[in-house]
Amino acid sequence: MSAPVETRPHREIPAHQGGLGYRFAAAVATPGGAVFLLAIGLLVATMVANENFADPGVVVRFLGRTAPIAIAAMGQYFVIVSGEFDLSMAAVVTTQVVMAGNLIGQDEGRIVPVTCLMLLVGAGIGLVNGLATTILRVPSFIVTLGTMLALAGLVRYLTGGAATGNPVDSFREIGRGGIEDVPVVEVLPYPLLIFLALAVYAQWLMRRPFGRSLIAAGDNPNAATLSGTPLWWVKTRAFILSSLSATIAGIILVGYAGVHPKVGEGYEFAAITAVVLGGVLLGGGRGWVLSAACGAFALELLFTLLTVLDVESTWRDTVQGLIIIAAVAVAGRAWTVGRKPRGGRGARRTEPLGSTTNQPTQGPITGDN
C-alpha cells in the first residue's frame, strides 16, 4: 500500500491542495473532523427537543459533567494511537476514588499529600502496564485485563466489598464546584477548566517528538524502531498518561458521585467507544487527540438527547452499539481517502476489503507481539 507513495514523494495529497476554506472542508470530511459536526448536530437537536438546553449555563454545566469521561478518552487515545488497549481504566478510577475517600477523610491538611500519592499510584499502574506490554511482550489486552482484575479485586478485598469513606468537602469541590458569577454562563465548573488545560497539554504533547513517535509506533512499529524510536519507552509513557488521566477522572468523579465501588464501572469501554467515535483507528497510527475528546462529548450528548426524547433508558445500549458500528464502518473507509493510489486497477480491486488497506503491515489488535 505504501510503496506507490514512497516512489512518488512529490505526489500532491488532495487535502494539501486549495485554499484555507477547502482545506477546512477537507479536514471536516475526515472521521476525526466529522465527529465535531456530529457533536454540533446532536447539540442542536437536543436544544430543539428541550428548550432548557439552549441556555448557555446548562450547556456549560453539561460539559463540566462530561469532562471526566472526555479526560479518560484523551488518556485512552494515547494508548490506542500507539496500537494498544487499556482495559484497566475503570479499575484505576475505582481505586483512586476509594483511596481519596479513605485516606483524605475529613482532614484538609491531607489533600495535597494524598493527591500526590494518588497521582504516583496512577503513574505506577501505567508503568506496570507499559513495561509488561513492551518488555515482557504480553499483549496489552491481556496485561490491562490482568491489572483490571487485580486492582478491582484488591480494592474490594481491602474495603470488604463495600467501599466507605468520604473525602472532605473542599476536596469534593474539585469535582462539583466552579468559578461563580461568570457572565453569560453563571458558573464555570472546575472539571471543565481541568479538561481544557489537559486538552491544551495533550495537543501540545502530540506535536512534540513524543507525540510524533507515538503515532509512528502505532502506524508501523517496525519502521519506528528502525528509525530510532525507543518503542518501549514511548508506549510505556502512553500507558502512564492513560492511567494518570483515569486518576484525574477519579478525582473529579469523587466530587459529584462520592465514594462507591461502582463509580468507575464501564469507563474502559466508554472511553474506547469515545475514542473510536472520534475517528481514531483501533490498531493505531491515525487520529487526533481532540477528536477523541469530542467523541466523548458526542456520546454523552447522544445519551442526553435520548433522555430528552423520552426513549427508555434501557435502549441506550442498543443505540450506542448501532452508533459505534456505523461510525467505525464509515471511518474505516474515510481514512483511506487520499492515501490510495487512484485510477489504477489495483486500487479499485482493494476497495471491498475496507479496513485492511489502512494497516499495511501490522496485525489488527496489537502493534508488536
Add this chain to the structure above:
Amino acid sequence: MSRLTSALQGRTLTSTGIVYLVLLLAVVAGAILTGLEGRNFFSQGNISSILTGTSILGFIAIGQTLVILVGSLDLSVPYVVSLVSVLAADRMAGETSHVPQAVLVALLVAALVGLANGVIVAWLGVHGFVASLGVGLVISGYLATNYQGNTGSAPRDFRLIGANQIGPVPVSTLIMLGCAVAAILLLRRTRVGHHMYAVGGNREVARLSGIRTSVPVITAHVLCSVLAGFAGLLLLARLSVGSPTIGQQGGYDLMSIAAVVLGGTLLAGGKGNVTGTLAGVAIFAVMDNVMGVMEVNPFLKDVVRGVVIVAAVALYARREIDRRPARFERPSTLDAALQEAR
C-alpha cells in the same frame, strides 16, 4: 534467528507444550495445596467439580479461539449466553416436548448474531472489537428492555444434561470436549479451517492468494456465537431458569479471551490451536478449585487470577517474537495422534 527459534521450538517445546507444562504445574501445586488443607485433590468429587468448572468457559473459549485465529475478537459472547438462556427458557416453559424446538430456535438466534458480527467485520471492514462490542450492546439493550428478571423454566429432563455424569466426568464436559474435537478437525482437516489460519496470518496475502476472505471470518463468528449458545443452554440446564444477566455476571468475554491467549494463541490471529485453549481453560478451573478449597477471599481470587494471567502469558510471550516460522510448527501431540489415526 528464525532457524534458531524453530530449532528451539521444534524439537523441545511448542507453545502448546508450555501451556500443558503450566497446567501440570498448576495441578501439582493444586494437589500440594489441597493436601495441606487435608483434602484429596484427586478424589472423584473434586475431579468432577474441576471438570464441571471447565465446561461453560470451555464452550465459549473454543469459539473465541476460532474468532481470534481469523484476527477478530468477540466481545458479544456474554450477551449471546444471556439471550439464548432467556429465549430457550421461555420456549421450554417447563414442557419436555418443547425442548427440541426451543434449543433449535435459541441456537438459530445465536447463529444469526454471529452472522451479524461476521458480516460487519468482513464486509463493512469494522474491527472485531468494535463490531462485537456494538452487537453486544444492541442485544444488551434488547434484554434490558424486554426482561426484568428470571424467566421461563427448564423441564427436568433438560436439567439432567447439566447434572448427569459418566464416572467422574460430567456429560456437559463431554459435549464440550466433543465440540473441541470438532473444532480441531475443522481447523486441521477442512478447507475453511486452513483458510482461517491464512486470513488471520495476513488477510491481504490470503486475498491475493485467491481466498475469499469473508467466508472464514463469517464462519468463525457464527461458530463462536453458536458455541456461546451451547454455554447459555448449559447454564439454563444448571439454573433451570433463564436469566438476562447471567452472561455478563460471568465476565465470559474477557475471561474467554484470556483463556485463549493463555493457551498460546496469538491475539493478532493466524497462530494457535484449540488444544492450547483447552489447557488454558483447565488452568483457570484448577486455580478456581484450589482457591475454593483453600477458602480464599472471593475478591482476592480476582487478584490471583489477574496476576496469573499476565505471568503465564509472559512465560512464553517472548517466544512469539518470530512468529512466521512458528505457524508451520510441528504438530502437537494430539494433532500428531489425529494424523496417525488417519
